[in-house]
Amino acid sequence: MEASERRVLSVxxxxxxxxxxxxxxxxxxxxxNIESLTVAPIPDSKYSRLTIATSGSVRVIEQITKQLHKxxxxxxxxxxxxxxxxxxxxxxxxxxxxLSDIDALCGxxxxxxxxxxxxxxxxxxADEPCRVGHFLESIKRFNPKxxxxxxxxxxxx
Amino acid sequence: xxxNGSRMIIEALxxxxxxxxxGYPGGAIMNVYDEIYKQDxxxxxxxxxxxxxxxxxxxxxxxxxxxxxAMITSGPGFTNAVTGLADAYMDSIPLVVISGQVPMSLIGTxxxxxxxxxxxSRSCTKHNYLVTDAKDLPRxxxxxxxxxxxxxxxxxxxxxxxxxxxxxAEFDYSLPIELETYKPNTRGNARQIKKAMDAIAxxxxxLLYLGGGIMNANATEEARELAKTMGIPAVxxxxxxxxxxxxxxxxxxxxxxxxxxxxxxxxxxTDLVIALGARFDDRVTGKLSEFAKNAGVIHVxxxxxxxxxxxxxxxPIVGDVKSVMEEMIILAKDKIDSERYAPWLETxxxxxxLHPLSYKDDSDRLKPQWCIERLGELLGDDANISxxxxxxxxxxxxxxxxxxxxxxxxxxxxxxxxxGFPAAMGVKAADPERVSVNITGDGSILMNIQELMTCVENKxxxxxxxxxxxxxxxxxxxxxxxxxxxxxxxxxxxxxxFKMLAESFGGIGYVVETKEEFDAAIKxxxxxxxVAMIDVKTHRLENVMPMVPAGGSLFNMMLESKD
Ligand SMILES: Cc1cc2nc3c(=O)[nH]c(=O)nc-3n(C[C@H](O)[C@H](O)[C@H](O)COP(=O)(O)OP(=O)(O)OC[C@H]3O[C@@H](n4cnc5c(N)ncnc54)[C@H](O)[C@@H]3O)c2cc1C
Ligand SMILES: Cc1ncc(C[n+]2csc(CCOP(=O)(O)OP(=O)(O)O)c2C)c(N)n1
Numbered sequence: 001m002e003a004s005e006r007r008v009l010s011v012x013x014x015x016x017x018x019x020x021x022x023x024x025x026x027x028x029x030x031x032x033n034i035e036s037l038t039v040a041p042i043p044d045s046k047y048s049r050l051t052i053a054t055s056g057s058v059r060v061i062e063q064i065t066k067q068l069h070k071x072x073x074x075x076x077x078x079x080x081x082x083x084x085x086x087x088x089x090x091x092x093x094x095x096x097x098x099l100s101d102i103d104a105l106c107g108x109x110x111x112x113x114x115x116x117x118x119x120x121x122x123x124x125x126a127d128e129p130c131r132v133g134h135f136l137e138s139i140k141r142f143n144p145k146x147x148x149x150x151x152x153x154x155x156x157x
Numbered sequence: 158x159x160x161n162g163s164r165m166i167i168e169a170l171x172x173x174x175x176x177x178x179x180g181y182p183g184g185a186i187m188n189v190y191d192e193i194y195k196q197d198x199x200x201x202x203x204x205x206x207x208x209x210x211x212x213x214x215x216x217x218x219x220x221x222x223x224x225x226x227a228m229i230t231s232g233p234g235f236t237n238a239v240t241g242l243a244d245a246y247m248d249s250i251p252l253v254v255i256s257g258q259v260p261m262s263l264i265g266t267x268x269x270x271x272x273x274x275x276x277x278s279r280s281c282t283k284h285n286y287l288v289t290d291a292k293d294l295p296r297x298x299x300x301x302x303x304x305x306x307x308x309x310x311x312x313x314x315x316x317x318x319x320x321x322x323x324x325x326a327e328f329d330y331s332l333p334i335e336l337e338t339y340k341p342n343t344r345g346n347a348r349q350i351k352k353a354m355d356a357i358a359x360x361x362x363x364l365l366y367l368g369g370g371i372m373n374a375n376a377t378e379e380a381r382e383l384a385k386t387m388g389i390p391a392v393x394x395x396x397x398x399x400x401x402x403x404x405x406x407x408x409x410x411x412x413x414x415x416x417x418x419x420x421x422x423x424x425x426x427t428d429l430v431i432a433l434g435a436r437f438d439d440r441v442t443g444k445l446s447e448f449a450k451n452a453g454v455i456h457v458x459x460x461x462x463x464x465x466x467x468x469x470x471x472x473p474i475v476g477d478v479k480s481v482m483e484e485m486i487i488l489a490k491d492k493i494d495s496e497r498y499a500p501w502l503e504t505x506x507x508x509x510x511l512h513p514l515s516y517k518d519d520s521d522r523l524k525p526q527w528c529i530e531r532l533g534e535l536l537g538d539d540a541n542i543s544x545x546x547x548x549x550x551x552x553x554x555x556x557x558x559x560x561x562x563x564x565x566x567x568x569x570x571x572x573x574x575x576x577g578f579p580a581a582m583g584v585k586a587a588d589p590e591r592v593s594v595n596i597t598g599d600g601s602i603l604m605n606i607q608e609l610m611t612c613v614e615n616k617x618x619x620x621x622x623x624x625x626x627x628x629x630x631x632x633x634x635x636x637x638x639x640x641x642x643x644x645x646x647x648x649x650x651x652x653x654x655f656k657m658l659a660e661s662f663g664g665i666g667y668v669v670e671t672k673e674e675f676d677a678a679i680k681x682x683x684x685x686x687x688v689a690m691i692d693v694k695t696h697r698l699e700n701v702m703p704m705v706p707a708g709g710s711l712f713n714m715m716l717e718s719k720d
Binding site for chain 2: 062
């Protein structure tokens with residue numbers, strides 16, 4: 001087996017109803033892996049930008065790029081080599097946990113406490129996906145009730 | 158002008174030069190059929206099953222090179238057509254298929270005959286559309302034809318809700334196509350072509366590996382000239398049969414699972430594979446790690462995704478194989494010394510002498526291979542040959558003397574039993590001057606038998622040549638060879654009387670057991686000019702040989718047929 005590596009692709013597509021399902025169908029139909037997928041319209045254009053984090057051998061990644069490009073409403077596929085990559089996470093903690101400890105930890109990962117309610121604290125961080133992963137490991141001791149990750153977004157340097 | 162959506166479909170088909178449409182009506186597509194009734198710009202041929210309508214459109218397209226068109230209703234009409242779409246997708250056949258859909262207001266409510274048609278067709282079409290407003294129809298129709306026939310051809314599906322086909326909007330078909338996200342590359346990179354030619358000049362055992370892309374590109378003449386200019390031997394894929402022409406001294410034969418010994422050995426011994434519009438299918442390569450092991454690879458293909466998908470290309474060239482070969486021919490004239498490969502040609506000739514494609518004839522019972530060879534002698538270039546799927550299909554590819562482009566029409570990629578008869582019907586509709594034969598098996602023919610009616614009604618005299626072995630022969634062969642002769646569900650002991658069956662529809666039938674009867678039946682069927690079923694009782698346990706067992710290496714062929 002050829003070695004598998006993680007890759008982030010940016011895919012520029014025309015905004016139309018079925019374009020997202022074309023892409024996800026392609027991944028599932030051909031047995032490609034999606035680690036995360038984010039999508040949002042590009043301001044002042046008829047395009048949207050998807051960021052797909054995936055993994056596979058060099059040959060598989062090349063096929064993914066080519067097969068994506070073959071889809072008619074896809075304008076551009078950028079396979080990032082040198083990129084800035086960020087991901088956001090929101091975490092809900094019980095109100096009984098230490099506010100200041102959580103706040104300090106979030107600070108180290110470009111985050112902060114964003115909401116304190118009657119029963120819960122909500123915090124956010126925004127950092128490289130692997131660092132977000134580390135952060136989520138380190139907050140286990142604060143008994144997080146719920147975690148949501150956004151998936152990666154990326155820009156070429 | 159302002160017209161309704163249905164009329165737009167008619168106008169667009171006429172503007173595209175469509176002469177024949179194959180289809181089957183139903184509730185959701187009735188508006189369109191009403192407009193079909195009112196026009197005389199094209200002929201509508203009523204198939205007797207939606208799958209057959211699509212295969213007929215495929216046959217029509219394969220022979221003419223034009224976009225085939227089919228029309229179906231929503232729900233079961235559409236789902237019946239899916240096999241045809243998938244077949245066209247696998248074999249790169251340009252089609253535009255228009256289906257009716259429930260009205261927009263009912264979409265998503267599990268309405269009567271509602272199915273998510275574009276959801277289903279997405280993975281088996283080149284592109285598809287759900288049209289939600291009639292004002293989009295002119296653009297969608299025009300794009301559909303363009304997408305179907307350009308680049309790597311393929312089927313395009315348009316789903317039209319019933320209220321959209323009734324909706325009135327502006328129709329202007331002269332507007333240019335603006336598809337900024339779809340621009341297929343047709344000119345190969347000149348520097349890359351030059352490098353490839355240098356590689357050929359430096360090789361000593363180069364081999365042309367010709368694929369169906371050459372048919373798509375209408376480039377058989379260029380392929381013949383390129384081979385001749387360079388003095389390099391060629392193997393053809395199943396989809397490329399007819400490219401070089403049967404008697405061409407540079408043609409080795411078909412390669413692959415049922416390719417000839419010489420073709421497969423040449424592929425195993427070559428030092429440079431020159432792939433032209435071929436896609437390294439697993440039926441061709443066998444075990445990938447052993448495939449053309451010591452060879453460099455030049456790969457010309459219009460679809461970048463075909464290149465380096467399975468076999469790494471040292472010289473990838475994205476472009477139309479016709480224009481690339483034209484450039485190669487010019488360069489070959491001063492770069493290539495065609496004498497250089499004479500020893501290699503001798504080696505190849507030696508392979509062929511060692512184990513030529515052959516079979517043992519039998520005086521008691523007809524051999525299927527003899528039937529194909531004889532058919533070739535009787536009809537030769539005057540016939541278009543379609544096939545179903547199975548042993549008969551492989552024998553047709555091995556033993557019919559193909560000499561023309563687009564003469565051989567068969568389901569290669571999907572291997573769809575039931576393809577042959579309706580395809581041959583579409584072929585006859587497209588090319589009425591030539592005899593249209595469907596070489597079939599006693600299993601396959603029953604998968605679209607209802608088309609006897611379409612042929613009689615529309616005077617499409619297809620000749621069905623049934624090589625009747627009372628088995629699902631190809632599966633029986635695998636059971637014989639790999640499942641210790643456990644013939645599970647493959648004996649076809651129960652059969653209709655094919656002669657009477659044909660006659661009951663108004664066609665003509667023959668039962669053939671001897672060589673004399675074979676000749677007589679073919680001659681009579683050609684003369685009678687009505688749909689025919691020739692039921693040829695053949696040897697039951699004949700195997701297709703040579704054979705590379707699935708996943709085996711090309712050079713490890715079974716050569717002998719043992720029962
Ligand atoms: C029972 C059975 C057994 C089979 N056994 C064999 C066998 O022994 N040997 C064999 O060869 N096949 C066999 N097949 C058929 C096989 O499954 C494939 O269909 C076939 O090998 C594919 O042929 P191809 O590579 O020529 O590709 P095609 O499917 O014809 O694809 C054409 C290629 O050309 C490209 N192309 C299209 N247009 C152009 C253009 N204008 N310019 C450049 N490129 C273009 C396309 O992108 C594509 O990559 C068998 C099928 C069945 C059902
Ligand atoms: C729709 C479909 N179902 C099943 C198969 C699997 N299959 C491939 S060949 C074959 C046997 C075909 O038998 P027949 O048409 O009698 O031809 P023969 O092999 O005997 O020449 C079968 C069942 C297929 N290719 N297509």
